[in-house]
Amino acid sequence: MTLIPHRTVASQLAVHLRAELKKGTWRGWLPSERVLSRTLQASRNTVRAALEQLKADGLIEPVRGLGNRVVGTAKPAIVEHQTRTVGVLIPEPIGHLRPLIALWIDELKDLLIEEGYRLRIHEGRQCYQTNPARALDRLIGQHAHSAWVVTLSSEAMQRWFARRNTPCLVAGSTYPDIALPHYDLDYRAICRHAAGILLRAGHRHLALLNRESRRAGDVDSERGFVEGVSRSPHRDATAVIAYHRDDVDSVARALRTLFDQKNPPTALVVSNSYAYLSTASVLAQRGLRVPQDISLISRDDDPFLASLVPEPARYRVDPHSFAKKIVGSLLQMLNRSTSLRSPAPLLPKFAAGGSTAPRQ
Template sequence: METGIIPDMPYNDIPWNLPRRQLLGRQTTDLLREQIARGTWTECLPPERELCATLQISRHTLRVALKQLMEEGIIKAEHGRGNLITARSRRGKKAFEASDIGLLLPGSLDRMLPIHVVWINHLRAMLAERGCRLHLFHGLKYARRDPSSALKQLVTRQKHKCWVLLLSDEPVQRWFQDNKVPCVVAGSIYKDVSLPYCDLDHRAVCRHAAGLLLGRGHRRIALLVQKSRLAGDVESEEGFAEGMRRSPHGDAEMLISNHDATAPGIANAVRRLMARKPAPTALLVVNPFHYLTATTCLTRLGLRVPEDISVVSRDGETYLSYLLPVPTRYEIDPRNFAKALLTMVLEMLESGATSKRTVQLMPACIAGESVAEARKP
């Protein structure tokens, strides 16, 4: 059974008495007609595969909608060029200049954490109140070593006034900067990149976490971080190193263990750390889902949290509050993140620039039960 979701369809406009498949076909037709009228696409529609992924519908449902638009004379199929826009629809809402925002996620959707989905939904609702729409685009072609061709095709086809870059790799950020495409980075930026960005202060978080663990008597502390070299992870390493260097204890030892972000890779990294002589007495884990894998591996090794080893999660997720012992973690209200990002996006829409190129939010430290005083040798 098809379970497509048509974004931003007004509740009162949905004919609930229609069969499910017919309902989806009508919703798709109305949405495509409206987006053409708004000027979202000016020359031709995106490829069918891209539309199916964006609207979360099957190709059959999409083709039913395209057939209807062809019958109305709004589009026509041309070999080698796709579905060309031949006329603006006068049905539905009155056409107006689009104020649409594209949210780009290089790679697959499974890169997103649940908290990303929450603040994206808040941002979408806040923009909708101002007559703007948020559209999500994702794909492995944007995560290539050289994504320039795919990015050029995307921004040429999708005439958005501003882009939000989520989990963006360095080549993506540099392409948007070099081509002067209006955007805001939802996350950290790389060195020598001057794009406006809104992010959590990962450097300050990891510096604080190092101080927290040192204050509880831990002297051998390890940072568990994936090899992605995302800008936020790089800042985490630097902040962790700063916190450890500030220690007045000459015997404080910093360890950084990289892994491939898979469960076996995380487990191997934990086993290698705990095989050291002497082993670390505390772990700072960058990703909240990797926290779960790491603590499970510690249990398999016969180690108890926090009696034998203390563990802190750099980021928060709702599920962490259901674990026992409850993890010590750093959390932020996703709505506050969405508000901060909204301010930057609206300024970009109005003037093409932002008054603040850098917005960093400090999460609150949630004292859980996963940190204890270090055991004396």
């Protein structure tokens, strides 16, 4: 599999070269890249990719016009015997997270074990507060992981990690001007699409039920949702956004404010599958029926949604492929093969379900 770096030719060459260096085959300067390319039976590009890894480890130092100088031989031993663990930062006990998140973290654990890494889960509620610096300092200082995977991260957390050179992968979206490697769903496109679906079904008063905390993904959602409505040909279409926290009551409150107004929405996009459950049951208590009285779309997926009647229209994600992308980026980062580009965000497939209907 090409995503796993050590299976690529470049990484195999890097391993080989590291061994040769350690043996002391070359002192002073490496053979030129063109020569290496010939002796190692690989193209110069591939050799260069391998050399890049050695450079990142501080073993060699390329000098323009001269060659690759051998620098230090002490380092690699330390690199080898490093802990080889990866930390995952989550805000709550894993049992409280959404099942889909638990699933991909689980997959990530398996994939990393296969690669010789152990995954350590850190439930650090303090790191998710408004000023996380102290908590993060302590946590990251205490645990010498090879890399960190940060889930559900706040802007302050992302800024903190961006300032350090701790290897860090954001599982989720990043805020506009933060240059951290990240991987997430394309929430902007999702919500734009959801708005389009509802508008085409004849709805004109749409609402987005969004998390109050405004994580990057939520901001993107909002942006996409508003775009979807404002760029539509329907000039009479309106978009309202209501905010909720993670508890049931706040969802109920948000719904009350939405539906107690004069011109209540006829279609709702819910940004979170737990909130979808709350929404569906609160609407049922108010005597509103899905989809006859109101159409619902869930932005997030979770296995339990399949047990609802009607089945929620939602954007389906495969936790396995999500975990694979994450682990791919992670290993790339751990092997320092190249400077990491964030993979393109994932655009999940829309499953129509039965929770939307044309406006009556």
